[in-house]
Amino acid sequence: MPITGENLIGAAARRSEGESFRAVEAATGNSLEPAFASATPADVERACALAAEAFDTYRETPLEDRARFLEAVADAIAAIGDELIVRCMAESGLPRARLEGERGRTIGQLKMFAGVVRDGGFLEARIDPAQPERKPLPRPDLRLRQIAVGPVAVFGASNFPLAFSVAGGDTASALAAGCPVVAKAHPAHPGTSELVGRAVQQAVKQCGLPEGVFSLLLDAGISVGQALVADPRIAAVGFTGSRRGGVALMQAAAARTVPVPVYAEMSSINPVVLLPAALEARGRDIGRAFVGSLTLGSGQFCTNPGLILAVEGAGLDGFVEAASAALKETQAATMLTPGIHKAYCAGVAALEANPAVTTLARGLAGGTHQGQAALFSTTAEAFLADHTLAEEVFGAASLVVRCPDLATVRAVLERLEGQLTAALHLDEADHEAARALMPVLERRVGRILVNGFGTGVEVGHAMVHGGPYPATSDGRTTSVGSLAIHRFLRPVSYQDLPDSLLPAALKDSNPLKLWRREDGKAVAPGA
Ligand SMILES: NC(=O)C1=CN([C@@H]2O[C@H](COP(=O)(O)OP(=O)(O)OC[C@H]3O[C@@H](n4cnc5c(N)ncnc54)[C@H](O)[C@@H]3O)[C@@H](O)[C@H]2O)C=CC1
Ligand SMILES: O=C(O)CCC(=O)C(=O)O
Numbered sequence: 001m002p003i004t005g006e007n008l009i010g011a012a013a014r015r016s017e018g019e020s021f022r023a024v025e026a027a028t029g030n031s032l033e034p035a036f037a038s039a040t041p042a043d044v045e046r047a048c049a050l051a052a053e054a055f056d057t058y059r060e061t062p063l064e065d066r067a068r069f070l071e072a073v074a075d076a077i078a079a080i081g082d083e084l085i086v087r088c089m090a091e092s093g094l095p096r097a098r099l100e101g102e103r104g105r106t107i108g109q110l111k112m113f114a115g116v117v118r119d120g121g122f123l124e125a126r127i128d129p130a131q132p133e134r135k136p137l138p139r140p141d142l143r144l145r146q147i148a149v150g151p152v153a154v155f156g157a158s159n160f161p162l163a164f165s166v167a168g169g170d171t172a173s174a175l176a177a178g179c180p181v182v183a184k185a186h187p188a189h190p191g192t193s194e195l196v197g198r199a200v201q202q203a204v205k206q207c208g209l210p211e212g213v214f215s216l217l218l219d220a221g222i223s224v225g226q227a228l229v230a231d232p233r234i235a236a237v238g239f240t241g242s243r244r245g246g247v248a249l250m251q252a253a254a255a256r257t258v259p260v261p262v263y264a265e266m267s268s269i270n271p272v273v274l275l276p277a278a279l280e281a282r283g284r285d286i287g288r289a290f291v292g293s294l295t296l297g298s299g300q301f302c303t304n305p306g307l308i309l310a311v312e313g314a315g316l317d318g319f320v321e322a323a324s325a326a327l328k329e330t331q332a333a334t335m336l337t338p339g340i341h342k343a344y345c346a347g348v349a350a351l352e353a354n355p356a357v358t359t360l361a362r363g364l365a366g367g368t369h370q371g372q373a374a375l376f377s378t379t380a381e382a383f384l385a386d387h388t389l390a391e392e393v394f395g396a397a398s399l400v401v402r403c404p405d406l407a408t409v410r411a412v413l414e415r416l417e418g419q420l421t422a423a424l425h426l427d428e429a430d431h432e433a434a435r436a437l438m439p440v441l442e443r444r445v446g447r448i449l450v451n452g453f454g455t456g457v458e459v460g461h462a463m464v465h466g467g468p469y470p471a472t473s474d475g476r477t478t479s480v481g482s483l484a485i486h487r488f489l490r491p492v493s494y495q496d497l498p499d500s501l502l503p504a505a506l507k508d509s510n511p512l513k514l515w516r517r518e519d520g521k522a523v524a525p526g527a
Contacts, residue, residue, distance in 0.1 A: 001080060001198060003087065003191045005036040007043050007218055008201050010050040010211035016040050021220035023190050026093025027334045029369060036190045039217040044227045050212030051151035051180035052233040057210050059148040059178035060503075063512065067114040069207040070175060073167055074110035076199035076206075077103065084162075084195050091189040092161045093334030093369070098297060099162065106162045109169055109459045109480075113176035116482045122146060122177070122489065125505045125516040130496070140496050143506040146489035148178030150235025151212075153228045155249070156186040156193060157240035157265075158336045159300040165189070166196040166216060169459075169480050170238030170263070177488035180213045182234070184225050186241075188337045190218055222248075229253050229262070236488055239264040240302070240479065243392075243470050250473050263487045264473040265466070267392035268420040269306035270454050271445075273409060273437065275430035278451075279315030286425050287322030290398075291330065291373075293453035295363070298333035298371045299396030300340070303421050303454035303465075306392060308400040309409045320400060323375060324361035330373045330396070332366020340394060341369050347393030348374045354389070356382035363396065371395045380408045384415060406433050410440060418468025418475060419445040421454030446471060446478065 006013040018038030022031040039047075061069070077084070088099050116122055123145045130141035152174040156165035163169065166183045174181050185193035197216035204213045217224050222245075229237055229252045237253060239246050239262060246264030253262045274286060293305050310316045335341040351357050356378050363373030373396035380403040383389050389399060403409045413422075422445040426434050434450075441448050446467030457465050463481030466472045472479070477487050494502060504511050513525035 005034045007039045008197045008216040009047050019220045023091050025090050036218050038219045039224045047182045047215035048231045048233040054180045054210035054212030058213050067117040070110045070114040072203035074107040076203045088192040102162045110172045113172045117176050120514045122485050123505045125514050127518045143494045145505045152179045153234045153237045154183045155239040158186045158188045161189040161192045164240045166193045173484035174488045177485045179488045182215045185218050237262040243267045265479050266470050268471045270421045271307045272305045272423040274310035275426040277427040277429035278425045283315040283318035284322035287319040288326045291326040293455045295330050295396045296455050301455045312402045327361040327375050330363035332370035332372045335371045344371050344395035351376050413440045418471045420467045420471045421447045423449050
């Protein structure tokens with residue numbers, strides 16, 4: 001499939017008159033062919049108008065048709081073949097095996113949402129039958145279902161050019177909910193975005209859906225994203241990226257005449273707590289495993305373990321020694337963009353220059369665009385006194401905070417901002433200490449895990465990839481897993497409607513064969 005540099009607006013591919021830009025080969029900094037044309041305000045207008053036009057038809061597509069569409073998107077992405085991987089490797093600097101895995105995850109989550117749509121449970125159909133004889137007042141017939149919120153703007157993430165990008169989790173969950181999507185390509189991987197965008201466009205056509213179900217807009221800067229979020233037809237926004245970008249979009253959405261929700265996944269340092277018995281028994285093994293997680297994808301994961309908390313002692317010394325030795329052997333790896341590399345180097349330099357911080361180890365030095373891993377340590381006292389030490393350094397850098405006792409570990413956790421994950425390394429003798437930390441962890445994070453690291457999010461029904469601000473803009477939600485669909489739904493009640501006017505999900509005959517909650521009780525179809 002040739003990459004043309006065009007914006008995909010509904011069924012059309014359009015070479016726009018906006019500013020021209022090129023993708024950059026991450027490994028070399030060289031420009032790649034072809035030139036891409038930023039969308040114009042007229043393109044944003046057209047994409048939003050088509051999305052709004054498609055909305056009422058698309059949101060009422062039969063569940064089976066919508067599920068087949070999601071599967072058609074998955075199949076069309078698979079059918080692009082190696083061209084997608086090769087382009088994505090060039091644009092992102094990520095290795096082949098990682099991107100092949102990420103493509104599998106992207107296809108898998110589209111198929112998972114097809115299953116969610118077929119199941120119909122997300123409609124949350126509820127019926128409170130009328131009670132005309134109730135005293136002192138009769139009860140009306142009340143029925144509830146979830147409906148799609150409207151067209152959704154999706155911002156592709158730089159660090160997951162497939163699974164969190166044009167047809168990633170935000171797009172899959174919005175399409176599953178019945179929302180048209182206007183995707184804004186990340187400028188770091190426009191060619192990858194176009195290939196995937198064309199696959200979605202092809203699936204829309206193949207499934208006979210209205211063309212406005214999907215559009216893809218390009219931009220060298222931020223003006224297209226700003227215009228998109230400001231457009232009154234956009235009903236919600238999905239974003240993964242920097243705190244600055246996410247907050248700017250939250251502000252833009254809040255400033256609208258009709259404000260809309262922005263589901264932004266932003267910064268997280270993902271504390272890892274090493275409890276005493278585990279540290280003593282296997283501190284060195286944990287240290288080596290930690291370096292594996294820290295340096296995965298050059299550390300460019302929002303789930304990256306950026307903070308280690310433990311009580312001082314021989315166990316922690318063993319962890320630090322083993323982690324430092326492993327880190328020193330770690331090859332530097334190409335980072336996603338020169339800007340992300342520069343930000344990483346600045347974050348590492350700030351830690352190196354901080355008098356309260358000791359540099360424990362650096363990875364092997366690399367080329368111009370490669371991130372060199374870094375491990376630092378400080379005391380709990382210094383950490384609590386300097387809030388900059390709790391800021392995310394996006395890349396393979398982590399800070400060990402030495403605590404005098406478990407009460408201080410807890411005090412540090414209490415002071416952290418909201419996080420995506422927290423990991424506990426524990427043995428049985430640590431259970432009591434771990435139990436004491438659970439309340440603070442539950443308040444601070446979206447996912448608590450034991451004897452592992454948060455990198456590599458499982459896509460499933462029980463996953464929460466979210467967390468209190470600033471991990472995300474709305475800690476009640478997740479951007480990974482089937483629960484992500486709820487970001488793009490809202491409940492509507494139907495009171496005393498005749499059966500012929502009710503949506504299929506709520507008709508007496510239950511034609512969709514849904515499990516429904518009748519008078520508060522779950523009722524199987526046909527029961
Ligand atoms: N925690 C995480 O998951 C991630 C964090 N980052 C952080 O973000 C930094 C920059 O990386 P990027 O991926 O480029 O993130 P970014 O937040 O700068 O950009 C992400 C997307 O949002 C758009 N955008 C940014 N600011 C905007 C604004 N004010 N108005 C409208 N649109 C806007 C960009 O054009 C891009 O499409 C990294 O160095 C890292 O610190 C990046 C990726 C993931
Ligand atoms: O760890 C993962 O698999 C996902 C990480 C993520 O969501 C991110 O880095 O933006």
